[in-house]
Amino acid sequence: MSTNTERETAGFLKSLGFPALEVHEALQHFDFRAAGRRILVIGPMGSGKTEYSARLWRDGEVARKKGAKVAAETTHWDAQKSLFSGDSGQGNADRRNIFFVRSRLDAGRFPDYPQDALAYRGGFERCGDRIAFVQDSFDLENRIKSHPEIGTWIVDEAAFYDERIAYLMKNESEQRGLVFVCPTLILNFRREIFNATARLLVENATDVYPLTAYCEHQDCIEDSFYTYRYYKVNGKECPALYFDPLIIVGGDREKDDPREPNYCTRCDKHHFLPGKEYTYFILKPLGEAAARGDLSALERELYAMNYDMERSELYKNFVQRYLHQEDARIEHMNALEVPCIAERALCYLYAEQNLLSTDQLVLLVNRLNLDKEYLSQRLRDNRRPIQLK
Numbered sequence: 001m002s003t004n005t006e007r008e009t010a011g012f013l014k015s016l017g018f019p020a021l022e023v024h025e026a027l028q029h030f031d032f033r034a035a036g037r038r039i040l041v042i043g044p045m046g047s048g049k050t051e052y053s054a055r056l057w058r059d060g061e062v063a064r065k066k067g068a069k070v071a072a073e074t075t076h077w078d079a080q081k082s083l084f085s086g087d088s089g090q091g092n093a094d095r096r097n098i099f100f101v102r103s104r105l106d107a108g109r110f111p112d113y114p115q116d117a118l119a120y121r122g123g124f125e126r127c128g129d130r131i132a133f134v135q136d137s138f139d140l141e142n143r144i145k146s147h148p149e150i151g152t153w154i155v156d157e158a159a160f161y162d163e164r165i166a167y168l169m170k171n172e173s174e175q176r177g178l179v180f181v182c183p184t185l186i187l188n189f190r191r192e193i194f195n196a197t198a199r200l201l202v203e204n205a206t207d208v209y210p211l212t213a214y215c216e217h218q219d220c221i222e223d224s225f226y227t228y229r230y231y232k233v234n235g236k237e238c239p240a241l242y243f244d245p246l247i248i249v250g251g252d253r254e255k256d257d258p259r260e261p262n263y264c265t266r267c268d269k270h271h272f273l274p275g276k277e278y279t280y281f282i283l284k285p286l287g288e289a290a291a292r293g294d295l296s297a298l299e300r301e302l303y304a305m306n307y308d309m310e311r312s313e314l315y316k317n318f319v320q321r322y323l324h325q326e327d328a329r330i331e332h333m334n335a336l337e338v339p340c341i342a343e344r345a346l347c348y349l350y351a352e353q354n355l356l357s358t359d360q361l362v363l364l365v366n367r368l369n370l371d372k373e374y375l376s377q378r379l380r381d382n383r384r385p386i387q388l389k
Contacts, residue, residue, distance in 0.1 A: 030059040032074040032095040032152070035177035038169055038204060042186045043211030044227040044265035049183035052209070053100065053154045054118055054125045056181060060152065063096040071096075076151060076177035095151030095179050100131040101140060103160040118154075137165035144172060151178055158182035159198040160247075166200035173206075189229035189263070190242060190273060215267035228266035231338045233258040238334040239272035241341065243279045243348040245378040258339055259374060274332035278317040283345055287355035295360060298349075302368055305342040314341070342368065343375040351382040358386055 041049045063070065075094040100118050116131050117124040130150070134140050140161070144153070158165060169180040182201060188194045193202075202208075215224040229240040229248075232255070240261060248261055255262055266272075286298040304312035315336065322332040346364065350356045356364075365372060365388055372388040379385055 029062075030056045032060070032063050032179075035076055035095065035179065036173045037179045037206045038173055038201075039179070039181045039207045039209065040186070040201060040205045041181065041183040041209045041211065044187075044213055044224055045185070045263045046216070046265045047211035047213040047224075049211060050118070050156060052211070053156065053181065053183050054123070056152075056154065057098055057100065057118055057125050057127070060096050060098040066096075074151065093148060093151035093176055093178055095177075097150045098130065098152045098154060099143070099147060099150045100127050101134050101143070101153060101155045102131065103134065103157045134161075136162050137168050140165060141168055144178070152181065153178060154181045154183070156183055158184045158201055159186065159194045160184075161197055163197045163200050166197065166204045170204045185227060187226060188246060189227050189240060189244070190246075190276075191226050191271065195246075213265040215270055216264040217266060217270035220267060220270055222267040222269070224265040224267045224271075226266055226268075226271045228264050228271050229261045230264075230272075231258050231261055232256050233334075233337045236334055236337065237331070238338050239274055239331060241335050241338070241344060242273055242275040243283060244344050245347045245382055246352055247381045247383075248378065249381045258337075272329065272331050272335075274318065274322065274335045275314070277321060278314055279348075282313050282317065283349070284353060284355070287349040287353055290349070290360060291355045295364065299364060299367065302342040302345065302364060302370075305345065306368055306370065309336060309341075340371050340374045343370050343378070346370070347375060347378045347382065351379055351384040361386070362388065 041052050043049055063074065071094060074096050075092050077092050113119040113124050114126065116127050116129075118127050118131060132143060134143060134155075140153075140155070144150070153169075155161075155165070155169070169178075169182075172178045173180060182205075184198070184201065185194055186198045186202065193199050210225075212223040212225055214220075215222045216228075229244065231238045231240065235256075238258070244261075250260055282301075286301055289295075290298045301313055305314060309315050318333060318336060322329050346356070346361060350358075350361050364370070365375065376385070376388050
């Protein structure tokens with residue numbers, strides 16, 4: 001609301017004998033008349049992105065009960081198709097018709113709900129045959145072609161897909177008036193743009209709805225914009241290291257297994273992210289040396305991480321940065337209690353930074369007797385699967 005509008009509203013209320021109130025815009029029902037939109041619904045985990053989708057789904061059920069006049073306002077009529085095929089309207093995209101798309105990477109998130117459920121933390125909506133798991137942008141394109149009557153596509157966690165999806169949605173919305181709603185993370189647990197797909201989604205969006213949540217730290221009720229990843233080791237909160245694997249596929253429930261992450265939403269003050277400086281000062285240069293053929297320094301550091309943490313450069317860096325400073329944050333030291341730190345470092349250097357060859361990775365894993373099962377799973381999660389025997 002502009003300053004002039006606020007001033008006029010305050011004056012009007014006073015003229016009626018009411019105090020000057022701060023008026024906020026209420027949540028509105030979805031406008032199915034507006035075509036060709038690419039809507040991002042962004043925010044941290046727990047901010048209500050998927051719940052927004054469920055609300056849109058319910059709006060669609062109400063809107064479809066309206067008459068022909070409303071249908072004319074919400075339908076993209078393909079005049080050429082009707083002219084040459086004799087189509088009297090069937091198959092033209094009505095934006096009140098909604099299809100919910102879920103990523104296959106997210107298949108284990110809500111295991112206790114029905115297969116056709118649009119599930120969120122507070123409940124679910126049954127979508128019948130208008131919900132499907134989709135592998136990639138090509139799979140989505142085929143779905144769109146096979147459902148020409150669908151005018152609104154909700155693509156959950158769109159940043160999990162390949163970059164092409166951003167342009168697919170742009171073309172379909174501009175050419176056929178389709179609306180795409182993408183409840184998705186834009187920032188990862190590192191507070192960085194999630195990936196190239198997330199960046200392209202922002203570049204090609206027409207509308208953005210940013211959502212926040214309360215910081216989930218027990219002593220805080222500030223607005224939170226960030227997803228926080230942590231592990232529980234003997235009941236203790238251990239923040240994820242900066243070089244923790246970017247993608248970890250798993251359920252949406254609290255876990256006590258120190259190998260499996262938990263997520264919540266945190267504000268600036270309580271979003272702990274130890275190890276960023278170490279990653280760029282030490283770990284990545286070790287990977288760059290390995291890329292030039294010198295594995296020795298990286299092997300020594302990984303050995304120390306796995307067998308003698310206090311001798312590692314990681315530990316020394318943490319002591320200097322998080323204990324011997326005026327703004328010391330003891331919480332960061334807990335990150336060193338999480339298992340498989342050497343495996344996490346290897347996953348970062350191999351799957352994200354592309355600094356290690358497959359042969360180098362296998363050699364280090366075997367020499368150091370690292371956890372092959374854990375590393376194999378994380379490499380699969382990050383779409384760089386290899387056989388570790």
